[in-house]
Amino acid sequence: MIKRALTLSLLLLSFNLLASMKTVPYEIPRTQVVPLTQTDTNHQYQLIIQLPENYTAEKHYPVLYYTDAAWHIEMLASAAYFLMEDAILVGISWQTNMPAPLMKEEGAHVSRFRDYSFAPSSNPENQAKYQFGGANAHIDFIRSQVKPYIEQHYRVKPDSDSYFGYSMGGLFGAYTLLTQPDTFDNYLLGSPSVWRLAQLIKTRNKALSKAKANVYLSHGTEEAKLSPHINDFYQFLNQQNNPSMHVELAVIDGTHQTAAPLTGVRAVKWLSERTSAGVSL
Secondary structure, three states: OHHHHHHHHHHHHHHHHHHHOOOOOOOOOOEEEEEEEOOOOOOEEEEEEEOOOOOOOOOOEEEEEEOOHHHHHHHHHHHHHHHOOOOEEEEEOOOOOOOHHHHHHHOOOOOHHHHOOOOOOOOHHHHHHHOOOOHHHHHHHHHHHHHHHHHHHOOEEEEEEEEEEEOHHHHHHHHHHHHOHHHOOEEEEEOOOOOOHHHHHOOOOHHHHHOOEEEEEEEEOOOOOOHHHHHHHHHHHHOOOOOOEEEEEEEEOOOOOOOHHHHHHHHHHHHHHHHHOOOOO
């Protein structure tokens, strides 16, 4: 009887301990989330802002902006901590108030098909569903709202804005470089989806030939179908004969998917080395 009572007491104690163990979401240190609504569309986004460990009011800092924030925040935050510690990271989320049925069907990232693409789809059904071709509006959102917000609230170093994008995010960066190159000073474009390269090149602004920018391009060793387009894009940029534009092409081990983490680290390392070496940014 005593043994049974003791067992029951231990079980009750275990249940009480388990009930008291509440899970707490982990928050990345020095990181804050700021909601931002696009003024002319009412599209809602979040800025995920991470400050350097020793952020101080006595110093100005370069800023690394990046899209697909939920996918890249941990990778870039870790790389920057070890390789480029004095930088502000600003992740731009996908639209958070997309229609619920579409988000349920396609996922939280569905707005990237619209925001990161520069041309409508030739398929009417796909175009109606995804609204491809919204890159210009997204660039305007970044230029007119995102960057001014960061510059107003944080100590930003002039002429030191960088952009990282991968896949469609890389395509968005490539389109931004061609059409409004002064949006960023450095473009880190991992495996950009430049499938429609001829059409993409036609969008270029005349200012590209005189733009001051550093460009890091990469593709995976096993991206047999995409890599020729990226190589052609690399050649096109070099053919601008622009002494103010430095372009580098890196080849990363892996497929389009498996090369992504190493691409982020290598890109941040490249940016850090150019900064620390005193290369014009």
